[in-house]
Amino acid sequence: MTMKIGTGQFKERVDQGINDSFMRGAVAGAQERIGTRRNDVISELNWEEWRSHGEEIRQHVLEHLDYYLEQLSENVAKRGGHVFFAQTGEEANEYIQQVVAKKDAKKVVKSKSMVTEEISLNTALEQAGCEVIETDLGEYILQVDDHDPPSHIVVPALHKNKEKIRDVFSEKLGYQLTSKPEELAGHARKKLREEFMAADIGITGCNFAVAETGSFSLVTNEGNADLVTSLPKTQITVMGMERLVPTFEEMEVLVSLLTRSAVGQKLTSYITVLTGPREELDVDGPEEFHLVIVDNGRSNILGGDFQSVLQCIRCAACVNACPVYRHVGGHSYGSIYSGPIGAVLSPLLGGYDEYKELPYASSLCAACTDACPVKIPLHELLLKHRQIIVEKEGKAPISEKLAMKAFGLGAASPLLYKMGSKIAPMAMNPFTDGDKISKGPGPLKAWTEIREFPAPNKERFRDWFKNREKGGKQ
Amino acid sequence: MKVTLFATCLVDMFQSDVGKATVELLERLGCEIDFPEAQVCCGQPAYNSGYVKESKEAMKRMIETFENAEYVVSPSGSCTAMFREYPHVFKGDSIWEPRALKLAEKTYELTQFIVDVLKIEDVGARFEGKVTYHTSCHMTRLLRVASAPMTLLKNVNGLEFTMLPGKEQCCGFGGTFSVKMGQISEQMVDEKVMHIEETGADYIIGADAGCMLNIGGRIQRTGKPIQVLHIAEVLNSR
Structure with missing residues (x-):
């Protein structure tokens, strides 16, 4: 039960990513397309004001999370829904397995949900003898392609292009048409229709639950979530425990921030809000409704240094802006949560043992922090992780610790610092070739494998300045 | 106008031409330049690697060195940003936070100083x-x-x-x-x-x-x- 994807060490995965020129082309293209569209639609608003408002809403909810969760559960129950609080992923999966068993369900259709990926719900359902069909087109493609893991939290099959998708469909589904998106989507749609009609249970994620009414919203472009929530007799919605808002008013703000940030659209094609099971006069909708609220480590984040990461609305704007993600792709992160948000969240939910490299997979360029529609200080949280890895976890390499200790001593003493910088040209002399160092020792080795390093100036700036003062200005 | 130059360690050791150009440019624009010898590194390499304790020592030296300046100017955006970050690093420290804040408020990157302060x-x-x-x-x-x-x-x-x-x-x-x-x-x-x-x-x-x-x-x-x-x-x- 894990959010982990792929195998091998971090560096190996990164090498694989870097060497996958096809994937990199797809990622760079997507970053530019989504990025341009996003910039266009946010420029229509007073974006900074909207961001501040979004941040305020998310912070308010987190500060009063117990209150709103209680209100939400009461209102869901009032409408005849069942609410289950799962402290762990296992608990959530067990509960859902029980519902499946009680209903004697053989087929489950799902709309896109990261939290169910996080808790590996599909595996749990398959173990319970259930067939699981992902109905979001991206997720469906990955499922058909032997469960290829998602490489992006919003566009899970970002690493594939239409030709690759045609190949997958041809091989696995006997598809015989071209790589035209309409034909590919048409084929998937036909296949999925049959699944929708035959499904016993529909499972969805949740973009935002509305505490005041016990409703939850789903934001899609394909309308698949509407079929997941209207055809099967039983519906289960799985949500991360922080994904709620007080009222519809706040939902509207966050949905506006979400669609603009995620895909550069003012609105997506479908924004669906559902409240409880079918009522007497309803023509469709499930007869039974279950809401599974998943903690899975979130309580431990609440109230600590990383609380702001729970503000996340899973828009992936940070991922789309990230230059590291651009070159290594989502699978390199080894987690279903990739990019900057993944680098912050994965060590918190999955532990430092598994994800200790991720906080360092950032140049701290802060493009993520700038892009975040709810102002999560992502690059600062990455720094916080580094501090914890060094100070509390003791996982930093010894050579680095010694170098930093020396830094502490050297930099803190003006005299040592001055001496150090004075002898540098002499110390570096054996490695110096004219004005540059091409094969540096120690920490310079990694640098000079890629680039030249300048030889220290024979006359430091400070010496020039001092001599100039003495000699009188020219 | 009196300007105290925060040259940065990279410029001091590897790019002295940049330091010289900065001094000459600012003088030409009517500033009087001072370079405190006690300046070290701003602490960013250690801070950004998670060694906050070690970096704070360097930061304290820098605060002491520059706190009496009228304006602190640096030919490096990143190092200037680090000075501006000091109050955040010392948040809650009754002695160093106010001193860091005072320094942050008068520290400028070179082009920012020329355009925003000198109005040139x-x-x-x-x-x-x-x-x-x-x-x-x-x-x-x-x-x-x-x-x-x-x-x-x-x-x-x-x-x-x-x-x-x-x-x-x-x-x-x-x-x-x-x-x-x-x-x-x-x-x-x-x-x-x-x-x-x-x-x-x-x-x-x-x-x-x-x-x-x-x-x-x-x-x-x-x-x-x-x-x-x-x-x-x-x-x-x-």
């Missing part, structure tokens, strides 16, 4: 050549200085300017990132150099020693006919 947009420079400019992440995103260097460059006589494609993309320096995650850093700097080449510029201008070290080092290694210059050097040429 044309420094009277002349530079013949085709150039492009690297915006630097910390300068634009942390310090929020984006227009000042553009304003100053626009007014340099003889200078032919081309905007750098993908200018908001990081060059891959990131301090220790450049060696700790060398394989990723290499891809980033290569994309940056590719964009610089696309402009057909003979010079890549920057305002941040770290980025310049990275981009320049890669250009030199791959043998591209492009020169790296600090904006102070361009603004100081007549």
